[in-house]
Amino acid sequence: MSQGFTSEAELEARLVAPSAGLVEDFAKGAGDLVILGAGGKMGPTLAVLARNALNAAGREHDTVYAVSRFGEASVRERLAQAGVEVIPFDLVENDSLDALPDAPNVVFMVGAKFGAATSPSWAWEVNAALPDRIARRYRNSAIAALSTGNVYPFVPASSGGASEDVAPAPIGEYAQSCLGRERVFEFAAQERGTRVSIVRLNYAVDLRYGVLADIGSAVHAGEPVSVDTANVNVVWQGYANEVVLRSLTHASTDVFTINLTGPETLSVEAVAQRFGGLLGRAVTIVGEPQPTALLNDSSRCMALFGYPSVSAQTLIEWQAQWIEANLPMTAKPTKWAVRDGKF
Template structure:
């Protein structure tokens, strides 16, 4: 079994270590970077990764700004210690965005998913209305906007997943509002010439949360694993963060769009049974597999940025070791198997 991690600090260190490809791409750019929504699950490691990559790329004079409400003081302290400039700011409640730092490079990571079914107006405010304000504030910048594979229809595993050429068919308020986010940034590109890259992500894994964490937690607890949604895509969060940052070099007014996920279509039952082997636990499988799932084709991503350095099998092994060692979890299920779009 692949060597896992002894602590959260070891995991964080790997997540924020830039690859040669990222350093090379960022060495071609210039100017400060503003990360909006940097206090979420991916934001802190992305911000530190950017800082380290900037330094390695000869851009020590460029500032990495992390913008968020930052309810967790320890996140603020960790970012500051890593050389990231922390900007506490409530993007929703603030009447004006004028005081946000100017920068030629922007990553927009703000999103509302859980609770979208019960408070759809909130989802639309965060996912679609706020992006319009951001697009106007940073009209002359290159913007990478995080989106989701949920904007696609469910497809058969035999298709290899929905490619960027597949027409969106979002199910539920969350996915619909995320398509709204994309349309708003597209408008900025078409009408104002803003350089935009749209990154459709599903599903990132960093061991403290994610699809694999959900499955292995069930196996570890002796709970049944449903295979109604029989297949899934996952991607190592370290790779996902790199693709987000490298997409800055592809942003254009022609709108660069890319699916960000793993190269494999994984079997949920196979994942669960492999977890059972690693943990030496019995596995109970329930449910009748449906013929479709939310699956994305990442061929374009792989051709541009290369394959992830961490394979799906290694992620599965790491996840089993992480749970067995009792290392920290976020306790935030992904609800990846949801089929009705209600999050």
């Protein structure tokens, strides 16, 4: 069994270690980078990863700016210690974005998911209206916009997942507003010549949160695992952050769109049973498997950026060790099994 981590510090160190491919991309001439929404689940490690990759590429003078409300002082301190310039800023509340730094590269990570069913106007403001202001502020930059696989329809597991050529058919206000985000950035590309990459992610795993944390924690606690949604995709967060950053080199006025997930289509029941074996727990399966699920085909991503350095099976083993060691969790469930689009 693959040896995992004994602390958050060890996990963080692995997540922010750049690959040779990322360093090579940055060495070609990266420039300053603004990360909008850098205080979320993926943002802090993405910011430090970018800083480390720039250093390794000999571009120490390029600045990484992390922009967020930053509710947790510890996150700000950790980023500053890593050489990231922290900018506390509320992107929604501030009418003007002029105070934000200029940069040739921008990563847009801001999003509203949970609560979208009860406050849909908030989801549309954050996911669709705000991107228009960002696209205007950074019209001359390359923008990598993080999106979601939720914009696709549910597909059979046997299909291998929805490819980028499948027409979006979002279910629910969250997914619809995310498609709105994509369309706004597409408009900027078409009308103002902004170079854009759109990255449709589902689902990142960093052991403190994610689909595997949800399933593994349920098994460990003796709670039933529903298999109504019988299959799922996951991807190591270290790889996910790398692809987001490397997608900037593909940003185009034609809008570069890519699915970001792991190459495996996982059986939820098989994952639960594996956790049962690793954690020494009996597994209770409930529900009736439905014929479709939210699944993405990441073949294009694999062809461009290579396969993730960590497989799904290794992630399951690491996750079990993390749970058994009672290491910190974010207590933010992914709600990956939701089928009606209401988050």
